[in-house]
Amino acid sequence: MKCEALIDYFNGTLNDKDRAAFEKHLAECTDCREELEELRLLTADLPFAAEPAEPNDGMKERVLSAVFAEEPVTAVEKTAPAPAPRKPARQWLQPLLAASLLLSAGANVYLLAQKEETDQQVAREEPATLAGSVQLAATEGFNGQAQASMVQENGHSSVILQANQLQVPTGTEAYQVWLINEAGDKVRAGTFNTDESGRGAVSYTMPSDDNWQMIAVTLEPTATSEQPLGDIVLAAEL
Amino acid sequence: MSEQDFELYERIQAADKQALETLYERYEKLLFSFALRMTGRRDLSEEIVQDVFMKIWTKPNLYDRSKGKFSSWLLTVTRNASIDSMRRKNEQTEALDERDSLKSNEPAVEDLVQWKEEGTVLRHAIAQLAEEQREMIELFYFKGLSQRAIAEERNIPLGTVKGRIRLALKHLKGHLSTGKGGVDGEVRGID
Ligand SMILES: [Zn+2]
Numbered sequence: 001m002k003c004e005a006l007i008d009y010f011n012g013t014l015n016d017k018d019r020a021a022f023e024k025h026l027a028e029c030t031d032c033r034e035e036l037e038e039l040r041l042l043t044a045d046l047p048f049a050a051e052p053a054e055p056n057d058g059m060k061e062r063v064l065s066a067v068f069a070e071e072p073v074t075a076v077e078k079t080a081p082a083p084a085p086r087k088p089a090r091q092w093l094q095p096l097l098a099a100s101l102l103l104s105a106g107a108n109v110y111l112l113a114q115k116e117e118t119d120q121q122v123a124r125e126e127p128a129t130l131a132g133s134v135q136l137a138a139t140e141g142f143n144g145q146a147q148a149s150m151v152q153e154n155g156h157s158s159v160i161l162q163a164n165q166l167q168v169p170t171g172t173e174a175y176q177v178w179l180i181n182e183a184g185d186k187v188r189a190g191t192f193n194t195d196e197s198g199r200g201a202v203s204y205t206m207p208s209d210d211n212w213q214m215i216a217v218t219l220e221p222t223a224t225s226e227q228p229l230g231d232i233v234l235a236a237e238l
Numbered sequence: 239m240s241e242q243d244f245e246l247y248e249r250i251q252a253a254d255k256q257a258l259e260t261l262y263e264r265y266e267k268l269l270f271s272f273a274l275r276m277t278g279r280r281d282l283s284e285e286i287v288q289d290v291f292m293k294i295w296t297k298p299n300l301y302d303r304s305k306g307k308f309s310s311w312l313l314t315v316t317r318n319a320s321i322d323s324m325r326r327k328n329e330q331t332e333a334l335d336e337r338d339s340l341k342s343n344e345p346a347v348e349d350l351v352q353w354k355e356e357g358t359v360l361r362h363a364i365a366q367l368a369e370e371q372r373e374m375i376e377l378f379y380f381k382g383l384s385q386r387a388i389a390e391e392r393n394i395p396l397g398t399v400k401g402r403i404r405l406a407l408k409h410l411k412g413h414l415s416t417g418k419g420g421v422d423g424e425v426r427g428i429d
Pocket residue numbers: 002003004025029030031032
C-alpha cells in the first residue's frame with residue numbers, strides 16, 4: 001500500500017484495512033501529504049460547477065420531518081452552552097500527528113489514582129463557560145473521533161468528551177479517558193461505553209489544574225483499569 | 239457568511255430545530271444541485287440531502303473549525319454521501335450527458351455568491367478542456383470511481399490514472415486563471 005493508493009483514499013474506495021495502511025503511509029510520505037492537499041485545493045471549487053436545479057416539490061417538508069423524527073445530538077450536547085468562547089484558560093492546540101508516539105513513549109509511568117465520576121449525565125446548576133475545546137484524532141489503525149471541551153462551572157473545571165464512530169466495545173471492554181502532564185503522569189479522566197452506533201460521552205471534574213499536555217482515549221479490557229492497558233484509540237495535544 | 243453558518247451549527251448542537259431549518263434553507267438548492275450533478279437522479283439527490291442533514295442533526299460535533307470553511311466541509315460531506323449512494327445503487331447513470339437537460343434559469347441563491355460567481359466560469363473552463371481531461375475529472379471527481387474502474391472505463395494503464403487526474407485538474411486551474419483575466423467578461427476578484 002503505497003503512493004498509488006492516493007486516489008482511492010481520496011474517493012473513499014479503500015476497505016478499512018487498506019485505508020488504515022494508507023493513513024500510516026501518509027504519516028511517513030511527504031509526497032502523498034502534499035498531493036492530497038493539492039487534490040483538495042484543486043477540487044475545492046468543483047461543486048460550484050453544478051447547474052442550479054430546483055429541488056423536488058415538497059422536498060423541504062419531507063426531509064425536515066424525517067430528520068426531526070430522529071433524536072437530536074446527545075443529551076450532554078443539549079445542556080452544553082454555546083456562548084461566545086471566553087478567553088481560553090490555557091492554550092488548546094490542534095492534534096498533532098505525533099500525539100500517539102509521545103504518549104507511548106511515556107508508558108508505565110506512575111499513575112495517580114483518582115476518584116472518578118461515573119455519572120455520565122451532566123447536571124448543571126449555573127451556566128458553565130467554555131474554556132476551550134480540542135479535537136481528538138484517531139491513531140493509526142483505529143476509527144473514530146472525539147471532541148473534548150473544557151468547561152468551567154461552579155468553580156470547577158470539567159472536561160466533557162464526546163466521541164463518535166468508535167468501535168463498539170465488546171464484553172467487559174470500556175473506553176477510558178486519560179490526561180497526561182509534562183512528567184508523563186497519566187490520570188484517569190472518565191470511563192464510557194458507546195451506543196450501537198459507536199457514540200459515547202463522559203463528563204469528568206478535573207482532578208487539579210495540573211499542566212496537562214495531552215488527552216487520550218484507550219480501549220481497556222475492563223472499566224477498572226488503573227493504568228492504560230489497552231491501545232490508544234484517540235489522542236490530542238492540549 | 240461562514241460565521242453565520244458556524245453560529246447556526248452551534249445552535250444545532252443544542253438541538254435547535256429553527257437553526258437546522260435555516261441551515262437547510264440556505265443550502266438546499268446548492269447541495270441538491272451538486273448531488274444531482276453527481277448522481278443524475280432527483281430521487282437519489284433528495285435522499286442524499288436528507289442523509290447529510292440527518293447526520294448534522296444526530297451526530298454531535300461532526301464539524302469544527304479545523305475542518306476549514308463550513309460550506310466546503312458541507313460540500314465534501316455531500317460528495318461522500320453521493321458517492322456512497324451511487325455505489326449502493328450501483329448506478330451507472332450518465333450525468334454528463336444529462337447536463338443539458340438540467341439547465342435552469344433560476345437565479346442562484348443570493349446567499350451563495352460563490353456559486354453564482356464561479357459556476358459559469360467553471361463550466362466554461364471545464365468545457366475548454368480536452369475530452370480526455372474532462373472525462374478524467376468526471377470519472378474521478380463527480381463519479382468518485384476507483385482508480386481501477388477509471389482505468390477500465392478509459393482503457394488506460396492503471397499506473398497512469400493518478401498522473402492524468404492531476405494533469406487534468408491542473409489544466410482546469412490554468413484555464414480558470416486565464417478566465418479570470420476577463421476574456422469572457424466574468425467578474426472575479428483578483429486573488
Ligand atoms: Zn506516498
